[in-house]
Amino acid sequence: MIFRHPVFWLTLIFAGFMIWAPMHGNNVSLREDLILVAVAIILASNLNLMIGYTGYVNFGHIVFYGLGGYIGLYLATVRGWNLILSALLAGVGVSICALVFGLGILRLRGAYFALATIGILQAVQSFVSNFDPWGRSTGLYVSFDAYLPLGGARRALWIAYILIIVVMALSMILSLAIKISKFGLGLFAIREDEDAAVVLGVNATVYKAIIYSVSAFLPAVAGALMFYKNGMIDPSIAFEFMLSLEGIVMLMLGGKGTVIGAALGGGLYEKLRSYLLTAPKLSNFHLVIAGALLLVVVLFAPGGLIGWLYRLVPRSEKVIE
Amino acid sequence: MSGILASMIDGLLIGSVYGLAAMGLSLIWGVMDVINLTHGAVTVLGMFSMYLLFSAFPMNVYLLLLPVIVAGLILGLIIYWTSVHWVIDRPQLASLLSTFAVNMIIIGAGTAIWSTSPYNVNFTLRGITIGAYTFTGNHIAAAAGAVIIALALELFLNRTRQGKAIRAVADNREAAELMGISSTAVLALAFAIGIALAMASGALVSTLFPFTILSGATYQMKSFVVTVLAGLGKPLGALIAGILLGLLEGTVTPFIAVSWIPLIEFGLFVIVLVAFPKGLFARATA
Numbered sequence: 177m178i179f180r181h182p183v184f185w186l187t188l189i190f191a192g193f194m195i196w197a198p199m200h201g202n203n204v205s206l207r208e209d210l211i212l213v214a215v216a217i218i219l220a221s222n223l224n225l226m227i228g229y230t231g232y233v234n235f236g237h238i239v240f241y242g243l244g245g246y247i248g249l250y251l252a253t254v255r256g257w258n259l260i261l262s263a264l265l266a267g268v269g270v271s272i273c274a275l276v277f278g279l280g281i282l283r284l285r286g287a288y289f290a291l292a293t294i295g296i297l298q299a300v301q302s303f304v305s306n307f308d309p310w311g312r313s314t315g316l317y318v319s320f321d322a323y324l325p326l327g328g329a330r331r332a333l334w335i336a337y338i339l340i341i342v343v344m345a346l347s348m349i350l351s352l353a354i355k356i357s358k359f360g361l362g363l364f365a366i367r368e369d370e371d372a373a374v375v376l377g378v379n380a381t382v383y384k385a386i387i388y389s390v391s392a393f394l395p396a397v398a399g400a401l402m403f404y405k406n407g408m409i410d411p412s413i414a415f416e417f418m419l420s421l422e423g424i425v426m427l428m429l430g431g432k433g434t435v436i437g438a439a440l441g442g443g444l445y446e447k448l449r450s451y452l453l454t455a456p457k458l459s460n461f462h463l464v465i466a467g468a469l470l471l472v473v474v475l476f477a478p479g480g481l482i483g484w485l486y487r488l489v490p491r492s493e494k495v496i497e
Numbered sequence: 498m499s500g501i502l503a504s505m506i507d508g509l510l511i512g513s514v515y516g517l518a519a520m521g522l523s524l525i526w527g528v529m530d531v532i533n534l535t536h537g538a539v540t541v542l543g544m545f546s547m548y549l550l551f552s553a554f555p556m557n558v559y560l561l562l563l564p565v566i567v568a569g570l571i572l573g574l575i576i577y578w579t580s581v582h583w584v585i586d587r588p589q590l591a592s593l594l595s596t597f598a599v600n601m602i603i604i605g606a607g608t609a610i611w612s613t614s615p616y617n618v619n620f621t622l623r624g625i626t627i628g629a630y631t632f633t634g635n636h637i638a639a640a641a642g643a644v645i646i647a648l649a650l651e652l653f654l655n656r657t658r659q660g661k662a663i664r665a666v667a668d669n670r671e672a673a674e675l676m677g678i679s680s681t682a683v684l685a686l687a688f689a690i691g692i693a694l695a696m697a698s699g700a701l702v703s704t705l706f707p708f709t710i711l712s713g714a715t716y717q718m719k720s721f722v723v724t725v726l727a728g729l730g731k732p733l734g735a736l737i738a739g740i741l742l743g744l745l746e747g748t749v750t751p752f753i754a755v756s757w758i759p760l761i762e763f764g765l766f767v768i769v770l771v772a773f774p775k776g777l778f779a780r781a782t783a
Contacts, residue, residue, distance in 0.1 A: 233593055284770055287532045287589050291721050292767060298718055299763035306756055417714065421601065428594060463605025471598035474591055475583050 183352050183435050190439075191345035195338055207337055211405070213446045214344040218398045219419070220426040220442035221347040221435070225391040227424070228433035229360060230384060231367030232282075233290040236297030237423055240392040241399035242414030243300060244270045246310055248400020249409050253322040254309075259332075260339070263400040270396035271389045278388035282381065285370070301415040315410025322404075336405040340398060347394045351435040354390075363387055418463070422449070425470045431480030440481060503630040505747040510632070510640040512743015514701050516736035517643040518716055519723035520650065521694030523735040526724060528667040528687040530589070531581060534596040536720055537713030538603035539576075539692050543569065543699025544708045545611065551618050558620045558704050559642060565700040566693045573692030577685045585684065607710040617707040639701040646697055647736045650690070654732065663687045695720075718759065722766045 178184050194214065198207035219241065226234045244266040251262035281292040305313045326332035354360040362383050365373035374380050403409040422445065430441020445466075452462035477484050486493040518540055525533045546568055550561045580599050584591035622634025654660040665673040666683045674680050702708065702716065723742055727734035745765075746758060 227590070231588075231590065233590055280771065281767060287593060288725075288770055290593055291532070291725075292770065294718065294721070295763035295766050298714075298759040302756055302759040306754065421597065424594065424597070425601075460609035461605060463608065464602050465605075467598045467601030467605060469598075470601065471580055471595055474595045474598060475580070478587075478591065 178349070178353055178356065181352060181356070184349060186436070187345050187348040187352070187439075191341050194341045194344070198337070199334070207334075209450065211337055211340055211402070212450065213443050214340050215398055215402055216423075216426055216446035217344050217439045217442035218340075218347045219395055219423040220430065220438040220445075221344075221351050222391045222393075222395050223423050223427050224351060224432060224435075224438040225354065225363075225387050227427055228438065229354065229363040229367065230387055232286070232384065232388075233424070234293045234388075234391075235290055235424070236293040236295075236417075236420055237391075237395070238415060238417070238420035239297045239300050240270050240274065240395040241402075241419075242304075242409075242411075242416075243273065244396025244399035245403035245409050245414050246304060246316070246399075247396070249316050249318065249403050250310060252400070252404055253316065253318050256322070259326065259336070259401075259404060263339070263397045263404075266400040267393045267397040271393045274392035275385055275389040278385040279381075282384040282388060297415060297417065297420065301411050304414070305411045311410075313411055315408060315414075318404060318407040333405055336401050340401050340405075343394055343398045343401065348435055348439055350390070350394065351438065354387075355435060359383070359386075422466060425466050425473075427480075428470060428473045428478075429480055431482030431484075434482045437480050437482035444481075499628065499630070501748065501751055503632075504751050505744055506632065507636060508743040508745070508747015508750070509740055510636040510743070511705065512740040512746070513640040513643040513647075513736065514698055514705070514739070515716070515719050515723055515742055516739020517647055517701070518695055518698035519720040519727070519735040519739050520647060520732040521691040521698070522720045523724045523727060523729060524650075524694070524732050525688055525691035527729045527731070528663055529581075529585060529684050531585065531592045531596065531688075532589070533688075533691060534593060534717075535576060535599045535603065535692075536695055537715075537717030538600045538607070539569070539572065539695040539713075540699035540702070540716045540720075541607065541708065541710055541713040542572070542603065543696035544703035544712065545607070545616070545710070546696065547700035547703040548616050548618055551620060555620075558618060558700075559638060562642065562697060562700055566697050569693030569696030570689045572696070573689030574685055576692060577688040581688060582681070582685070604710060604713070611710050613709050613711055615707040615709050616703075618703045620704055635704045639705055642701055643698065644736070646694070647733065650694070651733050659683075659686065663690075715759075718762065722762050722769075725766060726769055 194210055198204070198210060219237065222240075223234060223237045226232050226237070244263075247269050248262045248266035251257045251265060252259050277296060281289060281296070284292055304310055310316060320329065323329040323332040326335050354363070362373065362378040365376065365378050366380050366383060370380055399414070403414070426441040426445040427438055428441070429445055430439065431437025449462055449466070452465060473480060479486065518536075522533055522536050525531055543565055546565050547558065547561060550564060551558055554561065576596075576599055580595040581592060584595050620635070622638055624631045624633040625637065654664055662673070662678045662683045663686065665676070665678055666680050666687070670680050673683070699716070719742065723735055723738045726738035726741065742762075749758070749761065
């Protein structure tokens with residue numbers, strides 16, 4: 177049972193704290209900090225389903241987030257639908273797209289798959305930049321009226337924040353649920369040796385397509401909420417390749433294959449990045465530092481922070497997850 | 498009609514430069530089974546080194562290719578020893594991520610130095626005019642340069658001891674070691690040559706189009722498409738596939754907006770991967 181896992185309760189406590197901290201005293205600047213942390217955790221956790229659990233690198237993971245943002249924003253503002261409904265539909269729509277894409281490109285193994293994901297990102301970006309209903313390269317804007325159904329902009333932003341925290345908590349719980357399920361075991365088997373897994377009766381094609389599609393859902397919902405909150409979207413910010421890559425850095429930093437690691441890496445990296453971006457001498461070099469960090473982790477600590485902890489205190493692996 | 502023909506010939510010329518870039522990727526991929534994700538960044542470094550060299554020594558740019566290639570060999574050795582050597586026997590994820598980290602470092606440093614504004618190398622060769630169409634001299638010279646470098650590589654791989662050692666290691670590393678080949682030295686050399694090829698192609702591209710530090714992503718994607726079209730570890734095949742890709746681009750550009758090209762290339766990439774996983778030039782026996 178999932179309720180017996182300490183990670184489940186940790187997630188709930190963490191999410192509760194994330195909601196309580198900025199609301200207590202109406203601290204908007206703290207909220208804006210934490211929302212970025214939450215998005216980082218959502219991206220890293222769902223990326224973990226592919227990289228950490230299944231052993232397939234997805235370089236274009238951000239495409240789910242951006243596409244979700246577009247669908248959600250389009251439905252919520254141009255069509256004037258309810259925000260939660262729009263976000264959920266964005267998630268469903270993107271998951272279906274991912275399933276269709278996935279059935280095609282998941283026939284590719286390992287590195288070929290990784291390359292195809294870069295291609296998907298570029299192809300979708302080039303499609304959206306030419307797509308008239310979504311404003312081509314100028315993108316979409318949220319008119320002020322769109323916030324009225326939620327009681328005005330001020331309240332709408334808080335609602336979007338709380339919803340994003342909920343998505344963050346769901347991401348971590350989803351990761352945990354998959355990890356302790358039979359489906360998760362199948363994914364681990366594919367990661368260790370795909371041919372052997374197939375021989376032992378794991379339907380690798382279906383498993384991979386499902387996990388690819390599942391890993392698209394929550395990032396798409398988060399994208400819809402986040403871009404609604406930001407009030408605008410355009411192809412270059414929706415499909416920012418760098419953010420896709422930073423998601424991989426977060427995951428490796430925290431420790432791939434673990435729920436806590438993905439969340440820890442996402443949170444820490446986002447904090448580090450915002451520190452680097454605001455420090456006057458370092459802001460230009462944040463990518464250099466992120467790259468160096470990734471290199472060090474890959475070369476010397478492939479298990480990330482959590483892997484390092486497990487090696488230091490072997491008992492902790494049993495206690496945590 | 499003749500407009501399309503002119504556009505196709507231009508595509509052919511540019512395609513040979515794509516082919517040269519892809520040869521670097523294909524060589525590294527084929528010899529050590531590493532997908533070099535620094536490829537795009539290194540291509541851009543080739544563009545900027547050409548820019549810097551030309552600003553310092555305003556002479557014929559094709560003479561400046563030589564120092565760019567030497568710089569590429571040195572850079573290749575540095576990248577190999579810092580980020581590739583240690584992960585070469587680990588699962589592919591490790592080398593993907595480590596070369597990717599180097600890519601981030603290069604792009605980050607480049608953005609800090611040159612920002613993301615466009616640069617160009619201001620050098621023009623006189624072109625050839627046929628009827629109403631002019632083929633610029635730079636395009637012709639770049640294509641010639643690409644083909645010459647490609648043939649030189651092919652000669653090197655087939656006729657010299659070092660080149661044969663590279664092919665032996667690509668075939669079977671253990672067997673090559675048993676025959677007394679130091680595989681580490683060979684891998685480092687192959688990686689350095691691959692990087693130098695990418696730098697050279699970047700240098701040639703810089704004489705054709707304006708570029709920014711972020712231009713690498715486009716050429717990296719094209720190189721992947723070309724490498725996959727050609728099949729892994731077939732450098733000469735990569736040149737031909739590059740020319741094919743250029744020809745395709747030249748054929749479609751009169752009809753559709755340039756911003757659709759990534760979509761077409763990606764479609765091609767997936768179709769080829771799924772339908773011809775060993776490349777278009779795979780032998781029936783292989």
